[in-house]
Amino acid sequence: MKTTKVMTRNIRQELDQIIDIISTKDFLNCSSLGNEIGFYIYDYPPEEEMLVRTKIKNIKKQLQVSRNIEAKEFDLYKILLKTLEDKGLKEKIIKEEKKKGFEWLIKALKPILKPETYKDVIASESKDADVIFLSGVGKVWPFIRSHTVLNNLHSIITAKPLLMFYPGEWNQKTLKLFGKFKDDNYYRAFKLFN
Numbered sequence: 371m372k373t374t375k376v377m378t379r380n381i382r383q384e385l386d387q388i389i390d391i392i393s394t395k396d397f398l399n400c401s402s403l404g405n406e407i408g409f410y411i412y413d414y415p416p417e418e419e420m421l422v423r424t425k426i427k428n429i430k431k432q433l434q435v436s437r438n439i440e441a442k443e444f445d446l447y448k449i450l451l452k453t454l455e456d457k458g459l460k461e462k463i464i465k466e467e468k469k470k471g472f473e474w475l476i477k478a479l480k481p482i483l484k485p486e487t488y489k490d491v492i493a494s495e496s497k498d499a500d501v502i503f504l505s506g507v508g509k510v511w512p513f514i515r516s517h518t519v520l521n522n523l524h525s526i527i528t529a530k531p532l533l534m535f536y537p538g539e540w541n542q543k544t545l546k547l548f549g550k551f552k553d554d555n556y557y558r559a560f561k562l563f564n
Contacts, residue, residue, distance in 0.1 A: 382421070410560050422535055444505070453487050516547070
């Protein structure tokens with residue numbers, strides 16, 4: 371009987387390696403990608419979410435202090451909340467959701483959270499960044515879908531690398547949030563670790 375060896379990932383070790391990967395000229399210049407955009411996805415087990423959140427802060431700080439690389443993080447959940455606050459809708463949405471339920475919330479947020487919402491925020495606030503981090507993907511599901519975010523950023527993030535932290539699985543075709551919910555296919559990003 372033949373046994374197959376299952377490789378277990380060391381998420382801490384992978385997260386520690388991100389600094390060295392980002393610091394390379396090829397990564398920062400989006401070179402050697404065969405004319406593809408410099409979009410990368412770091413997929414990780416959802417149960418490691420708290421570790422990843424903490425490590426993102428450390429990675430940004432270490433890149434700035436030791437490598438003089440400016441990493442700008444965009445948490446999609448914070449963008450969602452700020453959008454609701456700017457429109458004066460946050461308190462109303464919270465109140466109504468308690469009364470009408472989650473299905474109502476999904477329908478109510480759909481016209482408010484158009485791709486232009488986060489696209490404009492990221493475009494205007496990433497000008498000085500050397501690399502862009504996208505986080506909060508799991509926190510905004512199902513209101514904002516990761517493939518939609520990536521597709522809408524193609525036109526504005528062309529000369530900088532973008533790294534999406536994805537709590538789930540990605541096989542370079544299919545995004546599967548939390549390892550359960552299949553998102554639309556997405557082909558234009560590179561897996562940070564193979």
